Amino acid sequence: MSWMVVALAFLEFLFRPMAVHGQAIRFQPQGARAVGQGNAFAAQADDPSAIHYNPAGLTQVQGVQSVLGTSLVGGSVTFKGPTGIDSRGDLNGSVSWPPPGTFYLSANLASIGLPRLSSVTAGIGLLSPFGLNTRYPLDGPFNTVVTSAALPLLAIKPTIAYKINDQLSVGVSADIYTFASFLGEGHGEQRQISGGALGIPAGASIELNGSGTGAGVTASLLYTPMRNDTGKTIMSIGLVYRSQAIVPLNGSLLVNGTKFADGSADLVLPQIATGALAIWPVRTSEREWKVELDVEYVGWSLHRNFDVRLIGGTTIPQPRQWKNVPVIGLGTEHTWLNPQWLPNWEVSVRSGYTYTGDPIPDRTFNPGTISLPAHTLSLGVGFLCTGAGQFLGVIPCSGKSALWPKGIGLDLAYQEWFYESRTVVGNLNPTVDGTYHALVHVGTFSLRYLF
16 A cells, blocks of 8 residues: 555654653653643553554554654753762754654454454554663763663564453553664664773773664553443543563674674563543533543563673673652543534644653662653644545545545644752762753654545
8 A cells, every 4th residue: 555655664764763751761652642641541542552552442443544653852951960060961962863753553354354353453563662862971070971872772563452342352462672773773872981991991982782672562451331322432441561571682892983892781671550541521423522540550670780791701780770660641632523613624632741750769870861750741732634624725635545545634742841850869980979950842743544
């Protein structure tokens, strides 16, 4: 299909190293509809981004649909040491470039010629739920700890969902984490200046890099115990469990650009349990209003160390000892269905709030994976054009050809991350001790196609 060719042509542009913010190496925005609601979407999950937020929700997605999106991320981190030394880092530029992206594709099996399997919906997602891209001055106060860090990790999520009955659906996805040559440099890396250890001259440029593939699984359910007289859901409950995943990294230690030794390390990604409740106080043929609360428990305590094992028996210790933290999201969406002032369209406005806990203790804090308690405010709008409507006033939203969509949607969202200031004391490397401030803003857009 031509839309599939276009989508794949954008993948190299979309899936790139991302700016770290929020919670350690986790990047929570993975779809503009959810982003506009503070990522509170696991109980709604009614578009192809359900592949990430709640795979069971795919049973609500009719026909064949796809979502293609990206995020523009900007912000800064400032540091002030106990002696008054200042420094400033950024997210690899005023706007992190190239930006992170998402691609989702789902199909109800009845819509592709398998009517007996109408209760089954399959999909695949390509996204970057974990990653980072930060940099600091080469002559900064903690340059022996980090001057830059990047983790262009790609997640591939083949997904299947099954509708047991009108109230209950279940879903499962394989979570394959890997690197690709078209993503940045195709590996994770951390750069720093040598302090004179391991026989490396003080002042030399050091790079640790590595790549590999690991896997986990996501299992979920969607329960809809209450519906109105027209059969529309007015209450839904989502439960999602994402397993721990270990990505074995193999790479090199470079000194001044020359290989010093080969090495390996294990990147441990957390298990995450999510509970979500969505209620529609209003759901009629003219408009809908939803309110949702999502609560996550993120098991970062599994990430105990990131030690680098060099060939020959030497180990570069990088203790982590992170802790488990909550993430709480509250979001709302109000939608006008085929309003008189814009026939053949659905128009939505969204807002949300998210609290994100900080998993990293002072002792093992590393500015390369900056993490501070955060309060996020979100705003969003959405437009879905069907029938006789025209997208952007010129493009027909529906066509008779199988190659032309039956609907086109555009979703836009903006998030501002307000971080609590943090003073680090007693770090394993005293140069890191000091006070950190950060501010991050994210603009996200998604295009949605209904076939």
